[in-house]
Amino acid sequence: MKRRDFLKFLGFFSIGFFGFLGLQNLAYLSRPAPKKIFLSKSDLEKIKTLYLGEDFILVKKEIGYLSFSRRCPHLGCKLNFDPERELIVCPCHQSKFTLQGKFLEGPAKKDLRKIPSKLKDEGLEVELT
Structure with missing residues (x-):
């Protein structure tokens, strides 16, 4: 292989490699914002033990609430x-x-994935990622 051909190959390879890395970073930066669901105080008062949302589970405790993903850690089935x-x-x-x-x-072999939630004066905000 001639020196000129080798340098062309090296240049094209470098452009392709660094372009690929740039696209990966662009995909990482363009992730959608987390979805926030709000439950009002009146909704929270109706919960006796547990609330099954579309994508989350909310468990009422003596003080506060626990929130988990509704997807099973094994294969992602919707929990009941x-x-x-x-x-x-x-x-x-x-x-x-x-x-x-x-x-x-x-x-499953793993615990349920916890989801961040914030108790506010008006109700509870659950943040789905």
Whole structure:
């Protein structure tokens, strides 16, 4: 290979490589903003033990609330609540979780993912990422 051909190859390779890295960073920077869901005080008063939102689970505690993703950590199935046993259960593979989000049994092997939430004067704001 001639020196000139090698330098052309090296130049095109460098442009392609650094262009690829730039596109990856652009994709990282352009992630959508987190979705925020607001539950008013009247909505919160209706919750006895647990509230199942479309994408989150809200558990009422003596002081405050716990919020978790409604997706099972195993394969992402939408979780349900079993009121008889007071457990959060995956309908796909029967993973079971406590109301504190702790893993009990099943193929999931991880606790539920916590979601940030802020209690305000007007209600509760849940931030979905």
